[in-house]
Amino acid sequence: MAADLVVMIDGEGPMPGSLRSPSASPSPPSLGENFDPRPFLEFCTAHRGAPRYERVILVGDGQPLEQHGFALAEAARRGGFRRVRLDTRPWRLTNPRQVQAVVQAGVAEISVGLHATDPALHDRLRDRPGDFRDAKKCLANLARLDAEALVYIVMTSANVGQLRPVAQLAIEAGARRIDFWAYAPLDPTESEQQLLVPLDELAPRLLEAIATCRAAEVEAVIHHVPVCVLGEEGARVDATEPDHFHDHSQFWAAADPSARPRFNCLREAQCDAAEVCLGLSHAHVNRFGWELDRLRALPRTRPWRPRDRSVRRVDARGRAQAPHGHARWLDLLGAHAMGVEGVALTRSEARYPLQMPDGTRFVLVISARDDAARTFKQSRSFNLAYTDVVGPATERAIAAFVGPVLDTIIANDDGSLSLDARR
Amino acid sequence: MFRAVSSADAVPRPRSSLVPSTGQDRFFDYCLETYAPRCDPTGKLRGESLLWNSLEAAGVSEAGYEPFDAIRAAAGRDMTVFGVKWFRARLSWELYFYDPQREDRQITASALRRALAGVLDIRPRVRDTTRYFMYSFDLDAAALGDGQVPELNVYLQFHEGQGGHSYALREDACELRNTYRFHEPKREIEAILHQVQRSMWVDFTAVRVADIVLPELYECAKICVAKKRSADAIYYSGISIDQLRWFLHRFEYPHAVTSFVDRHRADFEHLMFDVGIDYRSRPDGSLEYPKTGYYSTL
Numbered sequence A: 001m002a003a004d005l006v007v008m009i010d011g012e013g014p015m016p017g018s019l020r021s022p023s024a025s026p027s028p029p030s031l032g033e034n035f036d037p038r039p040f041l042e043f044c045t046a047h048r049g050a051p052r053y054e055r056v057i058l059v060g061d062g063q064p065l066e067q068h069g070f071a072l073a074e075a076a077r078r079g080g081f082r083r084v085r086l087d088t089r090p091w092r093l094t095n096p097r098q099v100q101a102v103v104q105a106g107v108a109e110i111s112v113g114l115h116a117t118d119p120a121l122h123d124r125l126r127d128r129p130g131d132f133r134d135a136k137k138c139l140a141n142l143a144r145l146d147a148e149a150l151v152y153i154v155m156t157s158a159n160v161g162q163l164r165p166v167a168q169l170a171i172e173a174g175a176r177r178i179d180f181w182a183y184a185p186l187d188p189t190e191s192e193q194q195l196l197v198p199l200d201e202l203a204p205r206l207l208e209a210i211a212t213c214r215a216a217e218v219e220a221v222i223h224h225v226p227v228c229v230l231g232e233e234g235a236r237v238d239a240t241e242p243d244h245f246h247d248h249s250q251f252w253a254a255a256d257p258s259a260r261p262r263f264n265c266l267r268e269a270q271c272d273a274a275e276v277c278l279g280l281s282h283a284h285v286n287r288f289g290w291e292l293d294r295l296r297a298l299p300r301t302r303p304w305r306p307r308d309r310s311v312r313r314v315d316a317r318g319r320a321q322a323p324h325g326h327a328r329w330l331d332l333l334g335a336h337a338m339g340v341e342g343v344a345l346t347r348s349e350a351r352y353p354l355q356m357p358d359g360t361r362f363v364l365v366i367s368a369r370d371d372a373a374r375t376f377k378q379s380r381s382f383n384l385a386y387t388d389v390v391g392p393a394t395e396r397a398i399a400a401f402v403g404p405v406l407d408t409i410i411a412n413d414d415g416s417l418s419l420d421a422r423r
Numbered sequence B: 001m002f003r004a005v006s007s008a009d010a011v012p013r014p015r016s017s018l019v020p021s022t023g024q025d026r027f028f029d030y031c032l033e034t035y036a037p038r039c040d041p042t043g044k045l046r047g048e049s050l051l052w053n054s055l056e057a058a059g060v061s062e063a064g065y066e067p068f069d070a071i072r073a074a075a076g077r078d079m080t081v082f083g084v085k086w087f088r089a090r091l092s093w094e095l096y097f098y099d100p101q102r103e104d105r106q107i108t109a110s111a112l113r114r115a116l117a118g119v120l121d122i123r124p125r126v127r128d129t130t131r132y133f134m135y136s137f138d139l140d141a142a143a144l145g146d147g148q149v150p151e152l153n154v155y156l157q158f159h160e161g162q163g164g165h166s167y168a169l170r171e172d173a174c175e176l177r178n179t180y181r182f183h184e185p186k187r188e189i190e191a192i193l194h195q196v197q198r199s200m201w202v203d204f205t206a207v208r209v210a211d212i213v214l215p216e217l218y219e220c221a222k223i224c225v226a227k228k229r230s231a232d233a234i235y236y237s238g239i240s241i242d243q244l245r246w247f248l249h250r251f252e253y254p255h256a257v258t259s260f261v262d263r264h265r266a267d268f269e270h271l272m273f274d275v276g277i278d279y280r281s282r283p284d285g286s287l288e289y290p291k292t293g294y295y296s297t298l
């Protein structure tokens, strides 16, 4: 589970690593018009008793933030989150008194995008005149208070030549940490595609900027850049993703993975860094190809495992819901379902791998009831048997072990499940 | 014997494209290999809904649905893989029947031929002793109208590895159509790149691998590379509903298909889908995708 939890209050706030707010994207997430703070407030009450997240990140910049921001920050601070972060646009934080009120409500970290040393370029990248001026004012306000300014720089073809001076500017403005994000647009327009930077241009300039942070002892974190092009600084790559708080009515779109940029690397299974490296954004691959000449897989020291591609769900209390898969076929086993390693349904069988305490493994096989076939036991609709035994157990021991499982199936088989393909 | 069907005489189809999932559903990819659904299927839709939607999108009338109903009755629920093909701005269909172990005597090519008599006339005959592991046939608007199936595709498997050859069989002819091989995308990427880059149809001085090994589909369960008579092809199996949506938009399927899948995104999220893309270089060196298709089970 992630250490951070994102709460999208509205679609106006800046998402980490992006230049624009989600509402400015071609397919904005359809966040609820009227934000209802109650699910999150309830979550905070539960979280206080059993804290699971280190940090909450409140994201917003619209009317719902104005209306609920303070209450949410205070609830989060009381709700067991050690850090409360606000991601909003800097114009909201140009007034020192406003910043003070936000900090007093419990917000300890505020992230500010700074993308160029020259205001015109920054404003153009943000698509908002005056944003550079506001960002600098916001940083100056934060410097006066006990709030951490987290500066992030989105690296594009337009500003890649000035990464080091931007980092220097952020350091001078009091940044406690600088996050460097490779630009990774979702469904980029042609002009957005032009902002992508090939790796051989990006890596050396990023490394110079990192050296500047290192010299100033300011923490630098890198996102969306392949570990293997960064040498020792590859250790700074952070590919973790915060969890998104949502309840289905309001936050479905915010949790929709299709609404976020995706990444891949063709060398993933061969590379030891694959678990901490996302590879390249799809936008990048579509512009520059897979960059196979530049990526160098680091020899693997542990086995690679394919990703779990089941749909993750978090309930209103933030508990991860297990994917149900073949739920009814597992239900057939009652409490014994806990002891099987899943179920595979084939054309004619349901197969449940089982392991006994002495390590003996076998597969419990249920197939369509056939009175003419030899079988171990029968339920209303099925023949029940076991096969593929590997291990020391005797037949008698296996029969004793599997007996209660089969009895449960017989009791639970009400005829509503079938392995007859023609039903 | 067969009723003519065309979009011109289309009558409104009384049943809905939306077929709800049941607790009995089994989940197979387009090789009829089982997978665990990605989440609880309760309250969601069966993959066959995509087939009914495509028939509706193509303007097929009620009578044109009959062969599909008959196929399902003969082969069994979940047991037929269907492909919806998009070629020259027309939708057509392909039905695939697997039984590598010959577990089911009712779906040998000859048994199916008998079972469908009166609905579809499958003209070519395959000997039951031929050791095919799968066969398929195409249905387009014309075939749905006259009930004639002049060609069967018969698939013979390699000894090792997943893959094989396919032959097009007609009453009076049989010819090799394609050779294909499946790979695990991540563990076997070198083999995939090798297969893709050895091509009679693509000029790789002008085409990037990334336009064939597509980043949006790379996160999948299997990639199959095929060499065909007039193009190469790549198949991605075990993709999510979001990847399928991307695919349908990317390859410009009819609005009636894309909007249906977009609208029912959440209803299909428990399923995995499969897609195929034929590709080749144009005379000017750029890449074209003459034919694509998506798959699920009936």
Ligand code: SF4
Residues within 6 Å of the ligand: A226, A227, A228, A229, A265, A266, A267, A268, A271, A272, A273, A274, A277, A278, A279, A280, A295, A296, A297, A298
């Ligand atoms: S080879 Fe791929 S996974 Fe490994 S570090 Fe490079 S980009 Fe990341």
